[in-house]
Amino acid sequence: MDAIRNEKPNLFDFDADHEMILDNADRFARNELYGLSERMDNEEWWPDEAFPKIGDNGLFGITIPEEFGGAGLDLFAAGLVLQGLARWNHAMALAWVAHDNLCANNIYRNGNEDQRRRYLPDLCAGRKIGALGLTEPGAGSDALGSMRTTARRDGDHYVLNGSKIYITNGPVADVLLVYAKTDREKGPHGISAFIVEKDMPGFKVAQKLVKMGYRGSQTAELLFEECRVPAANRVGEENEGVRVVMSGLDLERAMISPLCLGIAERALELTVDFAKTRQQFGKPIGSFQMVQSMLADMYVHVETMRTFTYRTLSAAAKVEIGEGGRGDIHRLTAASVMYAAEATHKVLDLAVQVHGGSGYIWESEINRLFRSTKLMEIGAGTTEVRKMIISGELLKGMKRD
Ligand SMILES: Cc1cc2nc3c(=O)[nH]c(=O)nc-3n(C[C@H](O)[C@H](O)[C@H](O)COP(=O)(O)OP(=O)(O)OC[C@H]3O[C@@H](n4cnc5c(N)ncnc54)[C@H](O)[C@@H]3O)c2cc1C
Structure with missing residues (x-):
């Protein structure tokens, strides 16, 4: 199944360095975070050791310059780290995005020098947790x-x-x-x-x-x-928080897409494995055309999501400090997250269908992934809010009564 996860798209800004960033995050998450995911899901348990370990491995502060303890990379790289983490522990990946993007990156982009020095080194090291x-x-x-x-x-x-x-x-x-x-x-x-x-x-x-x-x-x-x-x-200045919120929300939406992509990739991987090994009527279920049809649909959703996600990350990585919250990037990030959330929902729906009864059982990994999908249509602005943003930008200048 590595063929699916490791497919290397030659897309937008995706180069050898990006490939290494994604592989590195994937390897770390598989070795260090995957084993935590079942207990986290069963007990709403928070493993205290996880954040310092992520920090020790240089996987926080991706967009933050090295002088503040970060990796000095861009939002595209941050998205790839998130995609890698989400494949193996999507709950920790959500905690990561709230910490690294919503809190640390926002403080870096909007805070003053004193605030950056006081807060970013501990956040980048995973010694402190952000929200x-x-x-x-x-x-x-x-x-x-x-x-x-x-x-x-x-x-x-x-x-x-x-x-x-x-x-x-x-x-x-x-x-x-x-x-x-x-x-x-x-x-x-x-x-x-x-x-x-x-x-x-x-x-x-x-x-x-x-x-x-x-x-x-x-x-x-x-x-x-x-x-x-x-x-x-x-x-920032008093009464100017709206600028911070709006540009931060665009970057957050650009980052929710790779979280969805990581989950959907893992779901496809598990489902293809299952289709090859589960036998009914004396054959693997993958030999039945209706199961093949579901796998093909899942694959198309995942690959479309990958293309849109990388395109959006590439554009969002170029948003200067103080920009965003309006125009093309506002529309694009809302569209990307809306598509990724809906596609993930469809992928997981098909994945559980292929898994049959075993997919309906709470403890199964595919069930855990299935239960994650709805949040992506609600958090960081609901699907309806995303549609309002997209249509609002498309219809700018239209005369209204
Ligand atoms: C697990 C989880 C984690 C979260 N993490 C964070 C976080 O870290 N920080 C943070 O600040 N927030 C966080 N949120 C909040 C999230 O962003 C909100 O839940 C989301 O913005 C929707 O707000 P609401 O839940 O109040 O729904 P409501 O705004 O009450 O919406 C209810 C329904 O009405 C629809 N609706 C509302 N207005 C309109 C309209 N004008 N036109 C059409 N339909 C409309 C909505 O689309 C939705 O379907 C999180 C939420 C969850 C569930």
Whole structure:
């Protein structure tokens, strides 16, 4: 089955270095993370040793310059690391993306020199765990407009009040990039971003949430009750958080696609193996044309996803600091993640079908992968929000009544 996973596409910016990055992440994840995935899924268990190990192997801080402890590569390389990790432990891969992309890369792109020096080396080493808090109980798809968490200035501090929900890494995070309203009158243009540390007074994890998929990646509701954050931890200018959110969301969407791709590749691999070995009517089920049809459909979805994913990563890697959140890249990243999520859903649906009853059993790997698919159509903006972005960009300039 290596033929499927190791197919080397000559695509966009994919070169020998990228091949090495993907192979290296794949090897590390197979040796070090795959063995953790079953217990993570069974118990929503968080293996404390995993993040330092990922850091020791140079697989954090991919997009962050070496002077801050990172690898000094680009978003394309980061996507390949994520694809490799997702093949073997997609829950850890989700924790990785929340840490490395949503938190560390956002601090690098939007933080000042002091913030970069204080936070990035520990995040790149995996000594500290990062998270990003945008979504609230009353503010999901309308995260900016409906945001209720506030931050009021008090001397050389801001005081945060409110809550965040569904935050990946929330229960275990040391460093959180959190959005709050500094001017309620200004709506989305009254939002600022802050770096909150878990020990800051007034911060607490309200509850750890139990999920249907991606189990073991930790998810929480977070509370801020008169939480005092030094003004030095505000990221960017006051009331300019919307820029940070919007450009960060484009990069996040570009990164969800390789997460989907890694999962779908593994599902295809498992399913082809199963079709070759499972016997019915005295033959491998792979000899039946209807099973062959399902495998062919899965393959086409995976390869289309690969092409679109790499094209989008290649474009997103060129987005300068301060750019994104509008225009071609906004449309492309929304389209890529929308396609990847829907294609992964289809691939896993077919994979379970080929696996028959064994695919329906909770403990099987294919079942674990199947339960992961729905989140990709919800997180980082739902399918409907992605469609709104794509059509909104296509219809720009249209006269509306
Ligand atoms: C496991 C998990 C991890 C997550 N991790 C993070 C994280 O690390 N950080 C973070 O900030 N957030 C995180 N999220 C939150 C995620 O981004 C939100 O769940 C998502 O944006 C949707 O918001 P919502 O759940 O409130 O759904 P809602 O916004 O309430 O949407 C419900 C339904 O209504 C539809 N809908 C809403 N508005 C419209 C509209 N105008 N037109 C058409 N349909 C519409 C939606 O598409 C959806 O189908 C995570 C969520 C999950 C489940």
